[in-house]
Amino acid sequence: MNRKHGWKRKNGSVFVALTLLAASLALPGVPRAEAAGLDWPSDQLLPSFSAPAATLDVMDVVTEYKYDAMGPDIRHETGRPDVNGWLAQTSIDAPNKYMVHGPYATDVAVGRHTAFFDLIIDNNTANNDVMVTLDVRDHDTGQVLATRDLRRQDWSYASDYERFQLDFVNPTAGHALEFRVFWHGASYIKVGSVGTESLDRGEEAALFTSLKGIVNREQPRIYSYDNPVKGEEGKYNWLNSLNLGHQDVADNWTLLTKYRNEIEGIVVYDDNVPDTLNLATTIASLEKGIVAPPSLVSKLTAAPYNLPILDDLRGDYANKLAVYQDLYDNYWPDLPHTVIVGLNPDLKGFLRDYASAVGTATVWLDPAVPAEKALLQDFFGDMPYGSGIYMGWWPAEQLGVETASEYGISTIASDFSSNLTVFGGTDRNVDVKPVPAKPQLDDKIYVSLILSDGDNLQYMEHRFKKIWDSANRGDIPLGWTVSPAMLDAMPGVLDYLYDTATVNDALIAGPSGVGYTYPNYWNNQTYLDEYTALSGDYMERAGLKVVTIWNTITGSTNPNVGESFAQNAPNLLGMTAQGGGNGNINVFDGTLPNQVLNANYCYSYDTLELEINNAIAGWDGTAPRFVSIQANPWDVDYQDFVDVVDHFSSNPDIVFVRPDNYFQLMREDLGLPIDPS
Structure with a gap:
């Protein structure tokens, strides 16, 4: 398959017009050298980044708004808390009431969304009656933006959480949205969490997170905020704790203007084959480019950005296996083999900046699928046994870690890591505290x-x-x-x-x-x-x-x-x-x-x-x-x-x-x- 833009074939290998990675990262048989802002000594598992800039640009790339069903923002008309969710049971709780309604969130972005509801049922075969009705409601106007009945057999399995989705459009900024689960009283149902993912912001997150990777490869200058979960670290906590200077970015598109001279162009992925986002991430890293969804191509190629298309993956692949086979055959030979990134293409941001910066292969292969496992093993077979690292996460934890372990490869769970390209540039001098004196040993x-x-x-x-x-x-x-x-x-x-x-x-x-x-x-x-x-x-x-x-x-x-x-x-x-x-x-x-x-x-x-x-x-x-x-x-x-x-x-x-x-x-x-x- 011949690439449409930017690549040349020679002796079956890919030659990159820009030789950035060949100079700066660990290619097979090539010493890892200090260049392009990365320092990757041979005895170091992961690279060090340059010291962060005195003032970091903080961009908001929040795409998911998630609420715990037992959290303070969610209300209930029936049911009760039960360890890891809100439970309603027949003959115990009042039927035909809302198990969950709320959180009346006013910060959910306008535009296209996919609401999600994480639900458990104890029996998914007894009959096929309606168990719950899901909806998204604008509390300010009373308008139901989307609704869906769930029948018992809509669950693929029993006794474990399964996610159900509901597409809707949020038409008005600042209105209080609620995600509701109406229980009909016919079965055991537990709700773990509800929320929504912004599809429009997700596409922008892919774009700006890959931009961040290319920019931070030279020097960390962009910091991401993408985790609005209440009770976690917050937007500025680590920045302030580590004494990192920072300033908010009001409009992420200004970053593209600010760093335009560091970007060579865009690599367009195919919405119809989601895994092309991972291949686009790999190619863009090599080409010093950024990934682009089809919906933003016109904007990116026009003034004031005028970004050329380095590669367009639309229509090139029939399925995910074809994507990763091409990555293995034509790109992997010229990439570092010490680290590989496992990232679900549904995650548009998060660790994607690290994959862009380090410039290794980004894949999402499931060892439970024989053909995907065989291809994954091809990648693993080329990695150094004993010191190879799989960054990210797996479709299923145990089988993934088992498969990697058989090749002497360790997993570093990190798929939702947001700022490793900044943290990796902080001072490496760690002032370890000694173990304090133990108490006296007694028969206790x-x-x-x-x-x-x-x-x-x-x-x-x-x-x-x-x-x-x-x-x-x-x-x-x-x-x-x-x-x-x-x-x-x-x-x-x-x-x-x-x-x-x-x-x-x-x-x-x-x-x-x-x-x-x-x-x-x-x-x-x-x-x-x-x-x-x-x-x-x-x-x-x-x-x-x-x-x-x-x-x-x-x-x-x-x-x-x-x-x-x-x-x-x-x-x-x-x-x-x-x-x-x-x-x-x-x-x-x-x-x-x-x-x-x-x-x-x-x-x-x-x-x-x-x-x-x-x-x-x-x-x-x-x-x-x-x-x-x-x-x-x-x-x-x-x-x-x-x-x-x-x-x-x-x-x-x-x-x-x-x-x-x-x-x-x-x-x-x-x-x-x-x-x-």
């Missing part, structure tokens, strides 16, 4: 509390800050999982955490070292040893003395894996294993204690209390007992931890300690050196 119950998901860079950027900013942080000992890869991707954020940490805050490594992987699935011991050594180096420089190892959510750690960490990450105090829930303790290679978590992914104060009680039951007081309890940050907040520690404070035999002190006490009890370093 020692409990370590851990907050999960810190390996997820988008969580670190968004949700984490809300919890870290709790006014009473420091009241109780807590382990906060983070990613060792923050040394490359977010060094300033990691340094900020140490700078603001209290004596009760312990940073520990999330799964499973420098990236999320299942080490049991690695079939080459030499490469596994290289990975554990690399993880040991990153963890030591990041000050992380404890690591969580995942081998699926229930799998234990194989002896060869534990021994590899013991030998190649000798400064670790201890490891936890995600699976099992029994709290069993063993020692790898005679040096490294490992404990299966007593509980993982606790989702409320009640489950924290329950799991601690289960783990301490039967203790006879004649020897120390060690209890490790993990909770997830999406349902548990800092106050839940404080409350559970307060609950057990009347029992002098229960001592809550940081995870690093916890393993020091365990090491002492096992007769191991308290400080292995």
Whole structure:
């Protein structure tokens, strides 16, 4: 297939008129050099960006407006809260009422939208009656903008959330919109969240996010705000916390004028084949261009922008597999192979700027589909076993991470990361705080509390800050999982955490070292040893003395894996294993204690209390007992931890300690050196 613009074929390879990436990024067999604002040493997993400009342009690229069904902005006429959603049940709750209505939002953009409703049904086969009616309503005028009946068999499956959509046009700015779920009383229904995505702003988000990637490749000068979720980091939180100068951009199109001389043209993707957006992202990065939806081509090619079309993908591909096969055959050979980006083409912004800046392949291939898995394995087979990185996320977590693990590739969850091209340019000097002195070892119950998901860079950027900013942080000992890869991707954020940490805050490594992987699935011991050594180096420089190892959510750690960490990450105090829930303790290679978590992914104060009680039951007081309890940050907040520690404070035999002190006490009890370093 011959490209319409900008490319030439020679000996089966793609030659790029602009040799930017050949000079600046890691091509196969070519050393990674400092150029074009990126510094990517051979021993560094991810590149460093230049120091951010003194004043960053802050652009608003919010496309999704999402509201928790149990949140403060949503109202209810029937039903009740139930763990992870708002529930209505037959014979219990009043029928023919609204389970959900609200949030009366006045900031939703005008134009084309797709409303969404995340719903669970407990039985999707009994009959095909109408279960709920969905609608979008302009509260100011009373006009229903769109409506849809959902029948039982409209659900593809039972007992898990499924998203249902409803297209509408928001005609008037500033009117209060509500997203409603009317329950007919015929079945168990749970609502998780409601909201809408702006289709018009989504197309602009693709354009401006790719612009941001090209601009920030030279020097970080643009910062994005794309996460309006209440209770998360907010628009200026990280900017102010990291002392980054900033100014709001009133109209994003002014950025295109401001940086026009840095852009060579546009690459047009095909709305009919959504995955062409990912190919367009890759091509535009190589051509120093930006991606463009068909709807904006006329505007972009006309004055005042006058951008030439570098490539037009419309009509070139029949399906997504053809898109990625062409990417593999004709572009991948000339791209860096150390990092690949996995990004759903429905996500127009977020991590797309990073993919544009770094200039590697952007794909969305599902290992559950045989043909897509085979092509994904072709990409993986060309990547360095043991140090290859898959940035972004998967269609399905476990199968994706398994597939990557079989090729010695780690996943760094980051698809909703918004500003890695800025954070990657912050100061790499991380002032690690030492582990405080442990308490005296006695015949007591020692409990370590851990907050999960810190390996997820988008969580670190968004949700984490809300919890870290709790006014009473420091009241109780807590382990906060983070990613060792923050040394490359977010060094300033990691340094900020140490700078603001209290004596009760312990940073520990999330799964499973420098990236999320299942080490049991690695079939080459030499490469596994290289990975554990690399993880040991990153963890030591990041000050992380404890690591969580995942081998699926229930799998234990194989002896060869534990021994590899013991030998190649000798400064670790201890490891936890995600699976099992029994709290069993063993020692790898005679040096490294490992404990299966007593509980993982606790989702409320009640489950924290329950799991601690289960783990301490039967203790006879004649020897120390060690209890490790993990909770997830999406349902548990800092106050839940404080409350559970307060609950057990009347029992002098229960001592809550940081995870690093916890393993020091365990090491002492096992007769191991308290400080292995």
